[in-house]
Amino acid sequence: MMLPLLLCSVVLLAACAGNNPPLTPTIQVQLRSVEVPVGLRHCLTSPAIPKGDYTQRDVAFYIIKLRTSRNDCASKLSAVDKLLINYREATAAFNARQAASTPASQ
Numbered sequence: 001m002m003l004p005l006l007l008c009s010v011v012l013l014a015a016c017a018g019n020n021p022p023l024t025p026t027i028q029v030q031l032r033s034v035e036v037p038v039g040l041r042h043c044l045t046s047p048a049i050p051k052g053d054y055t056q057r058d059v060a061f062y063i064i065k066l067r068t069s070r071n072d073c074a075s076k077l078s079a080v081d082k083l084l085i086n087y088r089e090a091t092a093a094f095n096a097r098q099a100a101s102t103p104a105s106q
Contacts, residue, residue, distance in 0.1 A: 027101075034083060034084060034087045036080055036083060039076075040076045040079050040080050040083075041076075041080075042076075043069065043072050043073035043076060044068065044069040044072040044073070045069065046066060046069050047062055047065035047066055047069065049062065050062050
């Protein structure tokens with residue numbers, strides 16, 4: 001009973017022991033570009049300067065619109081900066097991993 005089981009095991013194991021080449025890992029590099037969304041590339045237009053007879057109220061509204069326009073640009077610029085900083089950090093980390101995995105030439 002034991003002998004047929006042993007012979008069957010030997011035959012099955014021998015079938016797996018072919019001359020297969022060793023497996024080599026493949027490295028897949030994906031290049032990505034930084035795409036800045038269209039909404040972040042355009043700011044609100046600055047308001048027109050009041051002309052002619054204008055009141056303090058007109059000036060106050062002008063200043064509010066001017067500040068709103070400036071804040072819109074500042075927030076969009078900050079978002080673009082974050083995108084670029086994240087891209088630079090990811091690129092630096094990738095390059096460091098590549099340098100560490102590449103053998104030094106002699």
